Amino acid sequence: MALVSAMALFDTIGPSPFLDGFTLRDFTPPGGPRIRFAVAGEGPPLLLLHGHPQTHVTWRKIAPALARRFTVVAMDLRGYGDSAKPEGGADHVNYSKREMARDPVALMAALGFRRFDVAGHDRGGRVAHRMALDHPDAVRRLAVFDIAPTATMYARTDKDFATRYFWWFFLIQPHPFPERLIASDPEYFLRTHIDGQSKTPGATESEAFAEYLRCYSDPATRHAICEDYRAAAGIDLDHDAADAGTRVQAPVLALWGALGTVGRTYDVLETWRDKAVEVSGRALDCGHTLQEERPEEVLDELLAFFGG
Known part of the structure; x- marks a missing residue:
């Protein structure tokens, strides 16, 4: 299906x-x-x-350049941004990564793409990891940003990790x-979260932060995010255990x-070599949000890896 004709299946926002x-x-x-x-x-x-607490807007610094070489699709995960919040x-x-992975596979198929490359940051990387396991015919190449596998991170939890990534244990607490x-103060929580993870002042500009805050101010979004993390600490671990081999x-x-x-905290390549047959990669001189903190380096890495 050609991309232009496929667009008839979608509602255009602008x-x-x-x-x-x-x-x-x-x-x-x-x-x-x-x-x-x-x-x-x-x-x-x-x-x-994208990951938490961002939306597809996190790709703003590199997506236009990627679109000169690729058909680029940047989506809001279910529960995030302007996507629905079941x-x-x-x-x-x-909010299991198995269910969250079905959405992009269906979207790409509707666009006419049965096989595609995928890059995922943070939660998006965890969705992409599950997608590559459940839909191996769909994922040609996979890039993951600033994560080790979920099961590995929980299995190796210690005081230092629990202190640094406190929200992994706070957000999974029972509703509400x-x-x-x-x-009580979504802006303070969001600002503290983003500033604590980014090591590059100004990487998240005021306009981008305001957009993230617009979405985070919705109670349905905050509940969906907690459900995402609750799933990660429960049913996702069950799925990972079943697929351990x-x-x-x-x-x-x-x-x-x-x-x-x-x-x-981790030998990142070692954690992924335990989960995949072919792994490469490196560290960038930044904090958690690589695509916002070091966009030019990320762009170069993706163009080389995906063959652009």
Whole structure:
């Protein structure tokens, strides 16, 4: 299916105010939640998945350049940004990475792309990891930013990690405890979270922060985020345990911030070589949000890895 004809399947929102040259659209897969995404470019398909507490806007510094080589699709994960926010369901199953991975696979298929490259930061990297396991025919190459595998990070938890990544243990508390506490001052929580993880002052400009805050100010978003983390500490670990003997077949590029918690806590390449057959990567001189802190280096790495 050609991209132009496929666009008839989607609701057009308008030009993206953050990703130059991109158009915002909505897609609702059968039986799935409505997904907001930005799309531009021509060439091989490349999917970009954001993390917490960002949205697809986190790719604003590199997506336009990537769109000169690729058809770039940057989407808001379910529960985040302007995508729909379904209820969590039993065992928070609707925010399991298995369910969250179905959305981008359906979106890319509707765009005419049965096989594509994917780059995921933070939570988006965890969704992409599960996607590569559950949909190996769909993922050609996989890039993950500033994460070690979820099961590995929980298994190796110690006081230092629990202190640095306190939200992994705060957000999983039963509803409505974390939701109500964050509701008392969402801007303070968001600012503290972003500033604590970024090691590059000004990397998240005031306009981008305001956009993240707009989304984070929605109680449904905050609840969905907690459900995402609750799933990660429960049903996702069950899925990972069931697949413990399965390795990602797609080549994996792991990039991380040398100044961040992941880079200081783990041998990142070693953690991924336990989960995938082919792994390469390196540290960048920054904190957690590589694409915002070191966009030019990230762009070079992705162009080389994805063959742009």
